Amino acid sequence: MSIVNISAYKFISLDGLPALRERLRERCEALALKGTILLAPEGINLFLAGSRASIDDFIASLHEDPRFTDIEPKESLSDEVPFGRLRVRLKQEIITMRLPTVRPEGGRAPAVDAPTLQRWLDQGHDDDGREVVLLDTRNDYEVEVGKFPQAVDYRIASFTEFPAAIAADRARYDDKTIVSYCTGGIRCEKAALHMQDLGMPHVYQLEGGILKYLEQTDGTHWRGDCFVFDGRVAVDSALTPAGIPMPAPRAKDKDPDA
Structure with a gap:
């Protein structure tokens, strides 16, 4: 290739x-x-x-x-x-959230690297003994292609729906460590900052997203392929084209900031 x-x-x-x-x-x-x-x-x-x-x-x-x-x-x-x-x-935003108060350039949310997340999932808790909850911040059609099966998934059609979804479900995350993830890190970075703004104390983003997880680990805990916003449609755990046919027209040539 x-x-x-x-x-x-x-x-x-x-x-x-x-x-x-x-x-x-x-x-x-x-x-x-x-x-x-x-x-x-x-x-x-x-x-x-x-x-x-x-x-x-x-x-x-x-x-x-x-x-x-x-x-x-x-x-x-x-x-x-x-x-x-x-x-x-x-564009107005490189990843559209429509929350001007979320400004990642002012300071990043804490991040967890792929090997550490894999270890946490293996042992069933983080290094402080708290339960780890994975949170998928991607759109519904991306999740259909592949995900961490234990992750929370709000089936959102657009990232702009994320703030309302998390606000309605805050109690789920009490006393737990949250790791937000997305394809390459951009959406989960904004999501993690927003959750911090809501007063949720133990929030991380997956550094580099799914793509970095598949690159730096053996892919344990991940199931399926990873949707990408180009003609490949998805990549497999080896980061090579997965050979999935192009799905609904809305995914074709769609801006990668939705």
């Missing part, structure tokens, strides 16, 4: 967005990269695919911007580019 697929995000205050959009678009076009880059005042979210040389060149140029030097993309491979075109878009 010769195509490298990358995903990355960073919450950081950005200005000069039109100029940044054009600079990134020109660089991607020069390198024949396809995919989606979302820019907003709160940060950057990107999904790109191309040859190894082109991807490495793009990341090197991205790191030349002091705001993005610490971005470390997650990678997977495929035989073909899973995007039909390049889109570089300006």
